[in-house]
Amino acid sequence: MGINSRGDLMSQYFINIYDAVKTMISGMSLTLEHLRKKKDLVATLQYPNEKWPQPDRNIGFEHEDYNVIRSRLHVDIDDCIGCLQCERACPVDCIKIDTIKPSKGVEFDCGETSNDTRKKMIVPRFTIDMSECMYCNLCVYPCPEECIYMVGGPNEPKHDIDYEYSKYVKHDLVFEFSNVTDQQIVDIGAQSYLDERNSKIEKINKGTTLRGNELIESPVPAAAAPAAAPAAAAAPVQASDTLDIKCLDIIEDKTLKTPAKKVFFKSKRAGEDDIVKIDKVIAEISKIDGYTPELEQKLKELL
Ligand code: SF4
Numbered sequence: 491m492g493i494n495s496r497g498d499l500m501s502q503y504f505i506n507i508y509d510a511v512k513t514m515i516s517g518m519s520l521t522l523e524h525l526r527k528k529k530d531l532v533a534t535l536q537y538p539n540e541k542w543p544q545p546d547r548n549i550g551f552e553h554e555d556y557n558v559i560r561s562r563l564h565v566d567i568d569d570c571i572g573c574l575q576c577e578r579a580c581p582v583d584c585i586k587i588d589t590i591k592p593s594k595g596v597e598f599d600c601g602e603t604s605n606d607t608r609k610k611m612i613v614p615r616f617t618i619d620m621s622e623c624m625y626c627n628l629c630v631y632p633c634p635e636e637c638i639y640m641v642g643g644p645n646e647p648k649h650d651i652d653y654e655y656s657k658y659v660k661h662d663l664v665f666e667f668s669n670v671t672d673q674q675i676v677d678i679g680a681q682s683y684l685d686e687r688n689s690k691i692e693k694i695n696k697g698t699t700l701r702g703n704e705l706i707e708s709p710v711p712a713a714a715a716p717a718a719a720p721a722a723a724a725a726p727v728q729a730s731d732t733l734d735i736k737c738l739d740i741i742e743d744k745t746l747k748t749p750a751k752k753v754f755f756k757s758k759r760a761g762e763d764d765i766v767k768i769d770k771v772i773a774e775i776s777k778i779d780g781y782t783p784e785l786e787q788k789l790k791e792l793l
C-alpha cells in the first residue's frame with residue numbers, strides 16, 4: 491500500500507466522522523424544531539379533542555345527485571306527528587318513540603308541522619341508537635312528513651352533512667330528538683308518564699353503582715328488640731347438639747364410661763339436645779357404684 495492510498499483512507503475516515511456529526515446535528519435540530527413548534531408541525535391530532543376541518547370538496551358528485559346517502563340520521567322533531575311508522579320500519583329496533591295524546595277534557599295545542607298537518611299528540615321521547623343503526627334508510631321512506639332523514643346528500647338543504655359523531659362511551663350514541671318539556675307533559679295531563687319515567691331513571695342510576703350484595707335485614711318489630719337481652723342471658727340453656735361422644739372420656743372408670751357412652755349415643759341418634767344427653771347419662775350411671783358428686787359436676791360442666 492502506497493503513502494497516497496494510506497492518506498486517502500485517513501481523509502475518508504475524518505470525512506465519515508464529519509458526516510456522522512453533521513447528520514446527527516441536523517436530525518437533532520429537526521427534532522428540537524418540532525418540539526418548539528409542537529402545535530404547527532406535529533401531524534397527529536389528539537382526536538377526538540382535536541379534529542381536522544371538514545374538506546370543502548365533495549367526492550365528485552353534486553349533493554343533489556346522491557339518491558341515497560349513508561350518514562347520520564336526523565329528525566326535524568317539530569315536524570314529527572308521532573305516527574310511529576319509522577319505528578315500526580326499523581329492522582333492528584333502534585328507534586324508540588313515546589307519544590302522549592291530550593287527556594280527555596284537557597285543552598292542549600300540539601301544534602302544526604311545516605306541511606300544515608295538525609299534530610294530535612306530543613312526542614316526549616324520540617331516541618335513535620346510532621350504535622345499532624345499520625344505515626339501511628328503511629325508516630326514512632315511510633315518514634309522511636319527511637322529517638326523519640340522513641343528513642347531507644339530497645338533504646343537504648335541510649341539514650349539513652355531518653360525519654363526525656364519535657363518542658367516548660357507547661351510550662352517548664343514543665341521540666334524543668324530543669324537545670318536549672316536563673311542564674308540557676303535565677299540561678297535557680300525563681303526570682303518570684312523568685312519574686314512571688322518573689322512577690325508571692332512578693332505577694337506572696341505582697344500577698350504575700355496583701354495590702355488591704346488600705345485607706337484607708330481617709324485619710324485627712321494634713317492640714321485640716328489648717326482649718333480646720333476657721334471651722342472651724338464657725343462652726347457656728338453649729338447645730344445642732354440639733357435644734361429641736369423646737367428651738365422656740372425662741369418666742375414668744370403665745364400668746361407668748361404657749354405659750354412659752351407650753346412653754349418650756342413643757340420645758344423639760334420637761336427635762336430642764346436649765342437656766337431655768347429659769341428664770340421661772347422669773341418670774344411667776348414678777345408680778352404678780363408683781359414681782360421685784364430683785363426676786356429676788364435671789359432666790354438668792360439659793354444657
Ligand atoms: S337506518 Fe335502518 S337501522 Fe337505522 S334507524 Fe333507520 S331503519 Fe333503523
Ligand code: SF4
Binds near residue numbers: 572573574587
Ligand atoms: S315516521 Fe316521521 S312523523 Fe312518523 S314518527 Fe317517524 S319521524 Fe315522526
